[in-house]
Amino acid sequence: MKKLLFITGGSKGIGRATVETFLANGYHVVNFSRSALDLEGVTQIRVDMSNLTWVEDCSDQVTKLAESAESICVIHNAAVLYKDSVRDLDALRLQQVLQLNVIAALQLNQLLLPSMKGGSSIIYVGSTLSEKAVAGSCSYVTSKHAVVGLMRSTAQDLAGSGIHTTCVCPGFTDTEMLREHLGHDQTILDAIAGGVTQGRLIQPQEIADTLWFASQNAVINGAVLHANLGQIEH
Numbered sequence: 001m002k003k004l005l006f007i008t009g010g011s012k013g014i015g016r017a018t019v020e021t022f023l024a025n026g027y028h029v030v031n032f033s034r035s036a037l038d039l040e041g042v043t044q045i046r047v048d049m050s051n052l053t054w055v056e057d058c059s060d061q062v063t064k065l066a067e068s069a070e071s072i073c074v075i076h077n078a079a080v081l082y083k084d085s086v087r088d089l090d091a092l093r094l095q096q097v098l099q100l101n102v103i104a105a106l107q108l109n110q111l112l113l114p115s116m117k118g119g120s121s122i123i124y125v126g127s128t129l130s131e132k133a134v135a136g137s138c139s140y141v142t143s144k145h146a147v148v149g150l151m152r153s154t155a156q157d158l159a160g161s162g163i164h165t166t167c168v169c170p171g172f173t174d175t176e177m178l179r180e181h182l183g184h185d186q187t188i189l190d191a192i193a194g195g196v197t198q199g200r201l202i203q204p205q206e207i208a209d210t211l212w213f214a215s216q217n218a219v220i221n222g223a224v225l226h227a228n229l230g231q232i233e234h
């Protein structure tokens, strides 16, 4: 019997730092992403979760792994961030973003819940944009608000199960997602860091540590936990 982490998007950025943190704490890790994460102690499931049918290819393998676990932590981390606006966001594009950022989490929960015992946890990765909006990120903002709703429903629907849940909401974190979104423009990155009270970007490891803490402390249940270094409000 062992402790298992099931994580989506563990191949890079915040996800990869989180995988390394759980491995260092004695967990076996099951990672879902399109590219492989080649680390000892990791079972890789290569899937494209933006496709509704991703579950069909791996459900037997996932169920079998989960059945052997003494306790399970699920971290819903994979997401995409596009530039779009309420004026031009294509409905099909919104559907695809919701599939990866929200619906895939529901699908994974439903695969794992029958095997999850008391002491297990379901941790969602939201964003500062889970509770506020900025212009030009309509599909992302919409999906990250939905993640909070899914987390709150998780807390209510699983009452009495001994499973706890949280939505950790990172601020600007130095990963491929952020750098690509900003066109790898160092001037913009510096300006963004200047908008944070601590004057710097967050390192992926800091979010990994927060996810670890949330997973190990059932007192934080049904809560939104912001981890953004403090953003300067205008």
Ligand SMILES: NC(=O)c1ccc[n+]([C@@H]2O[C@H](COP(=O)([O-])OP(=O)(O)OC[C@H]3O[C@@H](n4cnc5c(N)ncnc54)[C@H](OP(=O)(O)O)[C@@H]3O)[C@@H](O)[C@H]2O)c1
Residues within 6 Å of the ligand: 008, 009, 010, 011, 012, 013, 014, 015, 032, 033, 034, 035, 036, 047, 048, 049, 050, 076, 077, 078, 079, 080, 100, 125, 126, 127, 128, 169, 170, 171, 172, 173, 174, 175, 176, 177, 178
């Ligand atoms: N970086 C930030 O500033 C920031 C701020 C707030 C919130 N967040 C949130 O933190 C989480 C991690 O972000 P990050 O910055 O670490 O992003 P990242 O570096 O872009 O990593 C995203 C991960 O998601 C996986 N992924 C993307 N599309 C996928 C798909 N179709 N199917 C399966 N996996 C897929 C990627 O793996 P493959 O490419 O191998 O599939 C990768 O492992 C996200 O939920 C993001 O919204 C980030």
